[in-house]
Amino acid sequence: MDALLRVHGITRRYGSGCPQCLDNTGAAAGTNRCDACGSVWACRDVSLELRAEEALGIVGESGSGKSTLVKLLHFDDAATSGYVELARMPALEGVDDLYAEGCDWSRDVLSMDRYRQRKARDASMGIVYQHPHLGLRMGVSAGGNVAERLLSAGWRSIAAMRARASELLERTEIPLSRMDEPPRNFSGGMQQRVQIAKALSGDPAILLLDEVTTGLDLSVQARVLDMIRTLREELRLSMLVVSHDLGVINLLCQRTMVMKNGQVVESGLTDQILQDPQHGYTQLLVASQLQ
């Protein structure tokens, strides 16, 4: 399977940084905040490759930097350093000067202007956040939320947008009778399903999932996870799955990266991470799992 996304040494630092930062922060130091200068290294020197049709898990406790990583990849936040490349794919051919002539990989998307970043992102990625209010406008109808995304992708026909929105909402099991209601009227599980519909509206090759089932009741969580598994197979999606829950990672992901204090401490096949964890932190994580 070919790679779709390559991330090289992506880093997000809040604060000015100082010469002692590298020693004072990270998994070995047990903190992401530098005592000397107060800078926080939310995400430090993370590299990864996401392949076509694979689900890569990112697991770690709160503050490990896993959500920051997703935000950086979705340009919700700007990286301090590092670079990101997207593979050549038909959906991205319309983005001006994304690829150098004859190259299979794009130029660094992190250093592009906002306009082209957004264009490249909307043509290749969808995102689902833990908190529905980050991904949805809670006062706008469910159908309108999906249409908004289509509008920014250049759709103009109201009838076509409505048809596409109902198709996506149907796929994510939102009754069409409720399409015109705002998500604030919906349960948590339904809100997540509207977010998924919205994320899929641009036919993304890559889906970013940030703690999408955290905080949902178990039965609701199961339904959302089953839906994600089905969609992944049917739409041949690549997914980056961020979760603190090893059960979710085990269900969805073939490969897993473990983060702590902003750094990747271990990565491997998911069954190997669970059955033969190498790093002390991963061993603690696996041993702490219920059941």
Place this chain on the structure above:
Amino acid sequence: MNPAIQMEPNMSDPSSAPSGRTRMLSIRNLSKTFKLHMLGGVELPAVSGVSFDVLQGEFVGLAGPSGAGKSTVLKCIHRTYLASSGEILYASSRQGKLDLARLPEPDVLELRRTEIGFVSQFLRVIPRVGAQDLVAEPIRIRLGLDAPAAAARAAELLDRLRIPRRLFFAYPATFSGGEQQRVNIARAVAWEPRLLLLDEPTASLDAASVETVVELFAELRRGGATLVGIFHDPELLERIADRTVRIGDPG
């Protein structure tokens, strides 16, 4: 170098076995030690210096006392465990000789998808998927059959393994241990892997089921598959394996 001088057959080359058959697996000096960080970094050696070959089409049993590390060896081959040292050379059908101990993860996943299967002692599968769908899934995805054909093939296997038809749509989590294990085996043999690793697959089965499973393994072998397995029953091992490799013995 004089081309007339014949080289000695290289023992670490899995592609040329003395008998002329391909060496499917060539395990060289495999060691595995677990380091337990939560217990102050104590090291537990599981196996050390294991070496053996498996020829293409062979059925090799791993024997040895409980705790000797038989399961560890199988899991190292499957890469569920990371070998601490040594080589696990595998003659893949597309890429030639590969060291499973060091192969990049995406390549291991590709081998698991196309060539190498594993049957554990217990069914560990996706929750909320019915028995027939569980067995049909690898047939659909790996052999490329369409959904009705895959479902029919899955039903045929489950029938042979005497899973009642009324359970086909039920979730195996609710099944008895023996039923679960029969689903597990059906799922593992359904896609006809080229190398199948068996970790006590028959431990929870009744005698009649064991006979069916033995038949299924024999059918896989007639299709050219290679099998490496652990069996708790020495008589069964004696009967179905071509030969036995002892794990845990010095040398």
